Amino acid sequence: MSEQQRATARSLITRGDLTRTPEQQRAEFDENFAGRPLGDDVTLTLRTLGGVPALDVHVDGADGEAVIFYLHGGGYVIGSARTGANLAAALARRTGLPAVSLEYRLAPENPFPAALDDALAAYRELVDSGRPIVIAGDSAGGGLALATMLAARRDGLRLPEAAVVFSPWTDLTLSGGSYDSRGDVDPLFSRAHLEAYAERYLAGHDPKDELVSPLLGDLSDLPPLLIQVGSAEVLLDDALQLAVRAAEQEVDVSLDVVAGAPHVYPLMVGVMDEADQALDRAARFLVGGVA
Template sequence: MTQDQRATARGMISKGDPSRSPAQQRDDFDAVFGALPLGDDVTLEPRSLGGVPALDVKVAGAEGDGVILYLHGGGYVIGSARTGANLAAPLARRTGLQAVSLDYRLAPEAAFPAAVDDALAAYKELLEGGREIFVAGDSAGGGLALALVLAARREGLPLPPAVVVFSPWADLTLSGASMDTRGDFDPLFSRAHMEAYVDHYLAGHDPKDELASPLLADLTGLPPLLIQVGTAEVLLDDSLRLAAHAAEYEVDVSLDVVAGAPHVYQYNVGLMDEADAALTRAAAWLTQRGFGGAVA
């Protein structure tokens, strides 16, 4: 990325005060990411999916039989289906698949396992439609995507054919070395931020629960997994260790690391070359497996 692009990306984000209330943090996040332009070819339509509010992210020409279930990031405390649409839309555009972004319940009002329950309910309804479903998510939504697959496996449900996660938060025990060694490089988070999110979401529940920390789970039988991460983030080791752990369980895993890129740098699509390239690679990874076909 150019220096100007790096400055633009960093200018969109900054380390907030982790002591601010969830409501204040949501307002801050929505002010930056809640109304980013999606493109003239995108229409958002509210719907219910398994009793959970969601948005159909309709991209002109993306009419493939498969569907992307997108799970937004935000530490299980902030974010929304609308912020998730910022990444669901370019994925749909590049794959030709339809997409839906889920408004799962947030903590602390709805603590663990509410988000997992909502994602599973939505997934079950999509399964009833008979279409191929693949799951994608960023940050906490990336961890939730993995938790959803584990929950589906536990219930004996068909698993998605592929999973894509951007900078996944997969270890709520916060044991990765980068939680401390990358704190000065990460323009968005520090250990204090992640500890606050853990407190809100788990509300005292064991962080070693596999549905809270999929990194610690038995990953036997998981579908092909694509992980994308930047090096300028405290969650770097979640991705590195997740890839190694998945490989130990014979999961088909691909790891994509971009030097100097911040947390979920894909949000900077149209502003940062690496963001556009990463989303294009993610779409190609899916289409190589027989899902979708780019429309633009």
């Protein structure tokens, strides 16, 4: 990544205003992300999955047997199936697989376990369809993808063939040192932002529960896992520690760290060379899981 690319990427990111209401934050997030062009080859179709609203994300020619189950980011407070479609479509195009992006319920109106209940209900319907499944998510959606797999394992459901998480939020106890050490270099988040999101999502629930903080849980028997993260983000340790714990528990895990890259840097396609490279690598990883 050139210095110019790094500067351009950072210039496209602004820190959220903690004084704004969730509704205001959602509107601002949608303004920035929900209208991004997906390409003329992409068709979005409304559907339900396990009774939960979702978007089928179909890229022309992406007709593989397996399906990508995508969970969007936004701290469990903002974001939508449409914002998740940005990365879901990019993965579908590169893998040749159809994708579905879930419109799970958001906090504070619907705190834990609403998002997990929605994700698990949707995942259960995909399992019942008999199709191979790969799972992916960014930020809080990455943590939710992990929690969904833990809940699926608990319930005896078939697990995905592979999982990719971009800058995952895996520890709502906020114990990682990078919450403070990376605060001055992260252009998007500070510890205070994650504290506010966690408070709204948890609503008094124990942050050590593995279904909200999968970093602290039993990761054994999870499918092959790819973690991608930038060094310029407060969630760096959530990713690094996840890789260590997964390896310790005999999970096949791969970790990509890009120096100077911001939160969920694969969204920076066309701005950072590493964004395209990350998506290409994630696609190969997912395809390899279902090969």
